[in-house]
Amino acid sequence: QLVESGGGLLQPGGSLRLSCTASGFAFNRYSMTWVRQAPGKGLEWVSVISNNGGSTKYADSVRGRFGISRDNSKNTLFLQMNSLRVDDTATYYCARDSYSNFDVWGRGTLVSVSS
């Protein structure tokens, strides 16, 4: 099971840190991914981190502004979001990543960026 938290309403230029707490599987054996979905729109892959945190990748749309990290001792995944823009408004899902197949998803947390 995955449970996201940390979403909210904020102004453009602001920062937010999302968390995703995992249970029921060996968290430290899996890569983890963030996927977002703007209201009424499709899915967009955001970022991935390897099981030990040693490798990360980002979508062009967030590279340089977002940072993914994890704490395997606490079974928790993070997404630090800086310099937020209106078009970052979306539901953010964390997902367990098995060779680019996202086989376990959280329920999502809504991030709204508006002036």
Added chain:
Amino acid sequence: QSALTQPPSASGSPGQSVTISCTGTSSDVGAYNYVSWYQQHPGKAPKLIIYEVTKRPSGVSPRFSGSKSGNTASLTVSGLQAEDEADYFCSSYTGGMNYVVFGGGTKVTVL
């Protein structure tokens, strides 16, 4: 990396089959057998229903099947049921910094 191309909508009557296409390029769908399909009901999280082009996760109905030819992958839903009415998204590994690309989604309606 551009999104994969899916038709915006598809429909069929109960018991019929519907097939959804997902067109990419030789750099994503055509290059790797890491195409996945996700089902999403309104207000719910996506659910993995096909991975690695043709494989079904445990618990997913055998009415869902996947295939690929060249740069185009397809999802077929056989014996349509009311519960199959949902949005369906394909994705592909890209091998590059953008890692995974999704299709725009197809809304399946059961008539």
